[in-house]
Amino acid sequence: MSGGLVARLRTPLRQRADLSEVLAGSWTALSAAELARRPVHLERDGAAPLGEIFELNGEPEGRMRFVGDLELIDRLAAGLNEGEVTVEGSLGSEAGLALAGGTLDIQGDAGPRAGAAPLGFKRGMTGGELIVRGAAGAEAGAGMRRGLVVVAGRAGDRAGLGMIAGNVVVFGSAGADAGLWSKRGSVVALGAITPPPTYSYACTYQPVHLRLLLTRLGGRYGLPVRPRHLNGFYRRYSGDMAELGKGEILAWTAK
């Protein structure tokens, strides 16, 4: 496997760009030329081929790396279901929207609704792994049905909103109302968190499965998993009691 396709912004963006169609469906077997023809929707100027906005070098062969000031880019890797996508920088809103497979690794921050369900839909991610190495905006992983969202920095309000299943792991502090309205699924908080009032404290214990999950996050993604996370205790809150109540918040505790 080569180093993959590198997409570098030709010139700084002056308007928002929707990249939801660039990596939708099958893309790992496409050539760089074929991918270059996929449309980008510019907020004012309308559709343009990816190749006009980004300079593409290499061939995908399962991997793609985006480089440049990407904060005006929305919905990158929406519906992604295969391959490894790396973003060197920060993204706008709805990165990895309804991710279905593969990996989206954002080395900077992600805007609101990373890995969330499309607006108007209850079901969001159905697979794959979304790694945000910086901070994430509000509603990361909202509506997740399956898969993994990791926020290495701070997560905005309502992370894991309305989760149906899956995992949201937050290394930094979690904003208000994490896991609100979740049916199932887990919000794992390694930093500060205040569970919503519709969650009920159950116990403080050592969940063995977190050792597997966190060891993998440290090994595969180099995320800052510490021995205290592996060997420590977690406060378990069940919720959302206003919903099915089969979800949980596992909050690391120094006690």
Add this chain to the structure above:
Amino acid sequence: MKIRGVFIEDTFAEAFTMRVARIVITARSNRWVRAAALKLTGFATSVIGCKVEAGIERELSARETPDGRPGTSILLMTMGKDDLAKRLVERIGQTVLTCPTTACFDGLPDATDRVGVGSALRFFGDGFQMSKVIAGVRYWRIPVMEGEFLVQEKFGTLKGVGGGNFLILARSADAALGAAEAAADAMAAQPGTILPFPGGVVRSGSKVGSRRIKSMIASTNDAYCPTLRAVTKSALPDSVNSVLEIVVNGVDAPSIASSMRAGIHAACHDGVVAISAGNYGGKLGPHHFHLRQIMAGA
């Protein structure tokens, strides 16, 4: 052929194809790893009477286990795949799920044949169980009074080999036991194998069927019983007064051959007259371990 004065008979061990699963048990400390492992592998010497053959393959350091805790690797074997699935669920459910702090993982992740284990045990959770998919593998978190029991949903199975063996023919019971202990110690370190009998040693080797009761599957191997030398067609040299058998099962034939080689080499010392092996004329089991060929490779 002689090794340190011990005659190696020109014969072979006849072994069978079995289904094998490798179970990895972890726990908070070695105490509880061992507690679960001993119960899981208890009463599992022979499929004839126990439905399953099992043993501890080796201890695992925390660096070798999926959850970074101390662990052990166990091989569990049956004659068929369906039976193996039942035995895994029964035994893990009764001996590992019940044991404090343990978790249970598949030790054959590359095996394509897979049977449900956690997928059956999860029902103990009475609807409160949760599944988690980590790195593409599904696990079940079953709530228990202590906390949670974590078990992998499916376990891999392979075609393994059961019934590798050799017989230690000795001048005295002490000599036979000393040789058997030395052999079992040497074989315990062999990867991919287990010794399913107590201490790795069998004193009651069997023959197929019975002289008197037609329904019996197996009965005492009278040809190798020193006390019957005068009343049966004995296979024992005159100087032999005690015989012990080592039985070894494994994930494949080369593992068994390697284990037998180490065991026979260790067993050949003072007081041992000969090393022989149990077979059924070569018509029942597809795996034949010729003693002299094995030892020629030492």
